Amino acid sequence: MPSVVVIPGTGHSSRRVLIEKVHSILSNRVRDGEEQYLVRWKTNAKTSTPALSWHVIDELSRCLEHVQDYLDVRSKAISVAAQLRASSNKRKSPDTGSEEERRPSPLDRQLGRISHTPSSSRSSSVSSNVNTNGPSASPSVDVYNGVLDHNGGFVFGRRAAGPDVPRIDIKCVPTPEMSVTARRSSVKEALTCIRAEYIRRLARVPGQLIYLVNIADSSTPSLRFHYISDYICGEGVTKMDIETQVGCQKCSPHMGKHIGCEYTKRCDCLEYAKVDEARLKDDQQRAEYEYAIATGGSTMGFPKKFPYFAEGTRADREGCLVSFYLTSRNPIYECNAKCRCGPYCRNKNVQFGRQVELEIFKTANSRGWGLRCRQKLFQGQFIDTYRGEIITDAEATRREEAAHSKMKASYLYSLDKFAETEQIDVEDLYVVDGQFMGGPTVFMNHSCDPNCRQYTVSYNKNDPRIYDLAFFACRDIEAGEELTFDYLDKEEEDEEKNNEATEDPSADAVPCLCGSDNCRKWLWT
Numbered sequence: 001m002p003s004v005v006v007i008p009g010t011g012h013s014s015r016r017v018l019i020e021k022v023h024s025i026l027s028n029r030v031r032d033g034e035e036q037y038l039v040r041w042k043t044n045a046k047t048s049t050p051a052l053s054w055h056v057i058d059e060l061s062r063c064l065e066h067v068q069d070y071l072d073v074r075s076k077a078i079s080v081a082a083q084l085r086a087s088s089n090k091r092k093s094p095d096t097g098s099e100e101e102r103r104p105s106p107l108d109r110q111l112g113r114i115s116h117t118p119s120s121s122r123s124s125s126v127s128s129n130v131n132t133n134g135p136s137a138s139p140s141v142d143v144y145n146g147v148l149d150h151n152g153g154f155v156f157g158r159r160a161a162g163p164d165v166p167r168i169d170i171k172c173v174p175t176p177e178m179s180v181t182a183r184r185s186s187v188k189e190a191l192t193c194i195r196a197e198y199i200r201r202l203a204r205v206p207g208q209l210i211y212l213v214n215i216a217d218s219s220t221p222s223l224r225f226h227y228i229s230d231y232i233c234g235e236g237v238t239k240m241d242i243e244t245q246v247g248c249q250k251c252s253p254h255m256g257k258h259i260g261c262e263y264t265k266r267c268d269c270l271e272y273a274k275v276d277e278a279r280l281k282d283d284q285q286r287a288e289y290e291y292a293i294a295t296g297g298s299t300m301g302f303p304k305k306f307p308y309f310a311e312g313t314r315a316d317r318e319g320c321l322v323s324f325y326l327t328s329r330n331p332i333y334e335c336n337a338k339c340r341c342g343p344y345c346r347n348k349n350v351q352f353g354r355q356v357e358l359e360i361f362k363t364a365n366s367r368g369w370g371l372r373c374r375q376k377l378f379q380g381q382f383i384d385t386y387r388g389e390i391i392t393d394a395e396a397t398r399r400e401e402a403a404h405s406k407m408k409a410s411y412l413y414s415l416d417k418f419a420e421t422e423q424i425d426v427e428d429l430y431v432v433d434g435q436f437m438g439g440p441t442v443f444m445n446h447s448c449d450p451n452c453r454q455y456t457v458s459y460n461k462n463d464p465r466i467y468d469l470a471f472f473a474c475r476d477i478e479a480g481e482e483l484t485f486d487y488l489d490k491e492e493e494d495e496e497k498n499n500e501a502t503e504d505p506s507a508d509a510v511p512c513l514c515g516s517d518n519c520r521k522w523l524w525t
């Protein structure tokens with residue numbers, strides 16, 4: 001007799017299962033009309049016989065991430081099983097029974113959860129008299145809401161007593177029978193709870209509302225993704241101290257209602273902005289300017305191209321990026337907290353964050369989730385920044401290799417805008433990873449004919465390795481139209497190459513499904 005104790009379940013009294021205590025979810029079933037999920041508990045000891053227990057979805061509200069992981073694998077396994085069935089059906093005679101019932105599913109093999117104990121020993125350790133729940137129910141680890149002791153590696157059936165106690169070898173959980181039950185059992189309550197939890201989390205994101213819409217299927221974006229409003233610096237990443245930030249000192253908040261930093265010609269923040277050659281006042285200033293350019297001298301004092309349309313322009317243009325910046329790749333230097341121009345300076349825009357309501361939605365053509373805006377956007381209007389964890393180039397390479405080998409989506413964005421001008425070596429550059437944390441813009445898909453574009457926005461010219469990646473509409477966009485940008489954010493001189501389709505992609509190239517007439521066929525080519 002194995003030395004196992006079953007801690008009796010406490011009936012249906014609710015007990016929340018905390019995420020840090022859970023290793024994973026192993027199986028699912030429906031009992032008395034309730035969905036139940038088999039929790040494998042974390043154990044400190046190196047044991048191959050972990051504690052297990054069944055729980056209703058209410059009790060798993062603090063560890064829905066695990067339930068979602070399990071359901072993802074389950075649904076992939078179901079579609080693999082369906083494909084296998086479809087192909088084997090072609091060869092079978094019409095009266096052959098169901099494959100599924102005789103063989104363990106690919107789910108079991110994929111998860112590596114079935115022990116390699118020969119099936120004869122497995123079936124002898126499971127008594128069928130524990131199976132009291134109708135024809136589709138399987139012998140199971142049948143203690144509801146009770147943690148099972150794992151010393152001996154066997155679990156007793158709850159209703160059994162006497163010397164012939166039915167038991168299951170924990171190493172064999174989920175058994176093939178449990179897997180069949182799992183595939184056939186409803187998971188609707190779990191999917192609803194996961195969706196509701198995601199929406200609750202979206203509501204807590206600061207700024208304008210973000211909605212979630214999915215009429216394509218029952219999936220929800222990963223609950224493991226954390227919404228953040230600012231960058232998080234990873235290991236080995238140093239952001240320059242705020243003290244290194246230089247603000248404009250000669251401007252003031254009292255320059256007149258319609259006069260701001262853009263008119264002073266002395267604004268230190270606009271020092272690095274592009275000179276507005278059309279506004280050079282005479283031949284002498286033009287000559288001075290040409291001399292400054294030829295000798296690499298300062299362009300301070302020359303009229304600058306101001307990035308945003310000022311107040312008093314057409315209502316649909318106010319605050320929007322001017323066409324010079326829209327069509328060039330020049331970085332934007334916004335005024336910052338150290339500036340004397342005050343909080344209402346018109347050279348502050350992106351730093352205030354998203355001002356429009358966005359909607360994450362499931363695309364209908366296998367591009368996963370996408371992003372759209374609930375209101376009409378005007379050409380040059382700021383949408384949102386790309387947020388995520390800032391990591392080193394070495395860490396990005398490691399993550400990229402891992403992601404590519406599994407054909408996963410990539411959320412890496414290199415902060416290399418100033419690499420050439422500031423002579424920063426590639427290995428010293430930083431990369432933003434939006435896979436695990438970020439904002440709604442991580443859901444923006446690629447298009448070879450995009451309606452948005454990403455621009456560099458800096459608040460600290462002394463820190464060329466960290467700046468904002470800001471998305472602006474590059475044309476008017478109707479409410480509800482998907483927001484897209486070109487993942488290959490080439491500099492101006494390379495742009496003509498953008499329009500050439502690549503006939504010979506690398507082995508791991510991802511086919512582009514943007515559907516535009518000028519589609520280059522592959523992402524990142």
Ligand SMILES: C[S@@+](CC[C@H](N)C(=O)[O-])C[C@H]1O[C@@H](n2cnc3c(N)ncnc32)[C@H](O)[C@@H]1O
Nearest residue numbers: 367368369409410442443444445446512513514
């Ligand atoms: C930054 S994510 C965008 C959000 C993503 N659709 C999701 O569901 O999380 C980039 C990934 O989306 C997919 N994707 C984006 N644009 C695509 C396109 N035009 N064609 C095919 N897949 C696309 C690719 O898997 C790519 O690696």
